[in-house]
Amino acid sequence: MKRYIIAAISILAFAASMVSCTDHEVIRQLNDVEAYINEHPDSALSVLDSMSAESIRGREANAKFALLYSIALDKSYIDATDDSLINIAVDWYRKHGTAGERLKSYYYQGRVCQNSGDNEAAMGSFVRAEAYAGQSDDKTAAGLLYLAMSNISMDIFDMNKVLEYSSDAEKIFKETEDTARYSSSLLKVCTYYSIQEDYEKASDILDTLAALWDNMDMQNRNSYFQMKLDLFKETGNLDSLSSGLEEYIDTFPIEEINLLSISEYFLALGEADKALS
Template identity: 30%
Template sequence: MEKFILSIITLLTLFAVVGCSGAPDRTLYEAEAVMTEHPDSALALLRSLNLGEIRGKSSRALYALLFTQAQFKNYLDVDNDSLITEAVDYYEDGPDHFRSMLASYYYGRVRLNKGDYANAIFAFYNAYELADAVGDSFWRGMIAERICEIYEKTFNYTEMIKFAKIEYTNFKEHGNPLYIHDGMLDLASAYHYDLKYDSAIIVCRQLLDSALMRGDRELEEDARRNMALSYFGWGKYDSAAVIYKYICETDYTLPSDSAYLGLIYLRNNMVSKAKSIIPQSTCTNNVGTWMKYNILLSLGNRDSALTVLQDIMTEHEKRDRELIRYNLSGALMDYHAYKLALEHERSRFSKAMLWLAVFVTVMIIIVGAYFSYRHIRRQRLQIEKNIMLADNLREMLETKDENHNRMILDLLGDRFAMLDDFCRVMYEKGNSVQAKKNVSKVVESLIGQFSQDKNKISELATYVDAHYENIMSKFNADFPNLMENDYLLFLYSIYGFSTSAIALFLGLDNVTGVYDRRKRLKNKIKASDSGNRQIYLAILDKRR
């Protein structure tokens, strides 16, 4: 009886507040009331408001929160944080922890959409702490799900497992089966990414049992697909193949399913079956591309396979560059986590900030010193490489081929006299640092000309044709479809440049790339029907 009377009083109080408020405030409260069950209606109500009539900081903050929330609940992409920031600032230090939690959560969602993982995870950590304070298991699960997503995107699978477990535990406590299943799928994925395939399969089996019991076909196929992927990663291809065959015969199949099945056939040396999969698979991600590469390789079509492999390597390089950027974000995550911890120590805030400033200063000095050391070391290595090239140029002029020597001197021009003087001073003064730097500057100028100046490169080719019976023009005519670096390798080889020098001209970090390219070029020449094959091969066989 007392609870009933208390409920009546609460409702009357709410109606009184709404009644005393203006029309915009009433609309805000109505939108908030229907947000969970009817987010489309909530968005329509909010859009009906005249923003100029929304008065007061509290009303504007509530509108900012509800409108952002309604957009996300209606699956609209939001990447502008100016509106939600107003709600975050208003609720941050106020007594309404629930709305503060929501504001921080949706601010994190906006930052996540922008790819700003550092600020997103800071907002989610803050929101999680507030959800924990109000004892809301549903929102703890929702926030953990987003933190889990960030750790997946940044390849931090150990932390992903941690928050996937938190997500699953809280959704289980909340009791809604749909969210429980989402938590289980995230946990299975986290185990898979962290190479804990046996644990991933156990979770998938539990999820599959639940899906079969509920008659949820979509969930069933998700569970099977995740299980098959873990079997594949574990190397248990026969078990994976059974599941992929089943999925490929359903209406829920995805392009990646047939692609993985094709890869399994290739792993089992069943090339004909793998080839039969290609017309069925429209998978354009790495899985489909890798299957295509393996099939081309099995059929002996190495050129096409190499082209596909280059596409795969390009995608991997792109992912690695992203990974480097994410690692930087990871450092910011640690800083923001530390900053969040400071909020619990308000009484010692000033002292903690002082120590933090000292730490950051020391880190800046250490990082600065480290990068300075690396820069100086790279400079020294580059100088040594340039000195080797200078020695190579001097050795080239010591040959008895007067025609060759005259050609080199004409090309180097005044730079050779300068280079020769610097080299003489360097050796007379015991390889002094300044002399080495002078030699290196001249060599870098030559490298720039011989590798980037198209006019100089054309001039090099013209000199070769003039002195060696149009050898470069003949080579271009015999092999019109080579890569630019192949022509440059052949051109530099005619001049007698060393492998180290050619590596510098081609912008390679080491000579291995030159050796590999020379080998491939020789193979192409040997396979050709050119009458000048032996001449070309003799040029490439020069060793310095």
């Protein structure tokens, strides 16, 4: 990860020494990258790496490059912990650009803080980003922001905020018909109701999630199954727990199965021998 940040900073450091007038052709190129960065972040990162320092002139171009590079890293699962790049974008968009650009600059600043393990600083950036959520045309970015805020709230066990932020994300992703992220948001809401022991509402959400199975990734499918099995266990529905447990084991490869949870389910069924095997 560090080499990516160093390379990007080197490009911008050289660019800063050039004439300050923004090259609108470069802005157009960066806009082209922005158009596909969500679907193909690896390609976006490659194109950004290939851009010459001489071509990136002016603070606006520097800021847009820094923001897009930070987005490409995050979406390529490259966890940046150095905020020197994203801060270039934050410094510019604090007073310039659209609400969406301001939201994303603060959001990705927060993501860097999260990667560094500083949830307090991350939440500070997210709160600043939230100020632009209602004005932003980029609904996906707003939804991701609320999911991230929900995750931090879960870490500090602020359950009211978990429900608030997860529900905000759920509404956005339902509106944008982003089924995969809609599922992630619903799972967060379901977690809240399960912890609060409101099993009726948790069950209703699981019914909704069942219809979204084909659009869930492996992690969300696994979470859905475990929440369903936990619900059966907590409500004493042992017949459903038994059949659901068998289905869970048949559905997922062994490396994806939570063996500790499996043991707890077998113990609840009175099958201690299987729990130990």
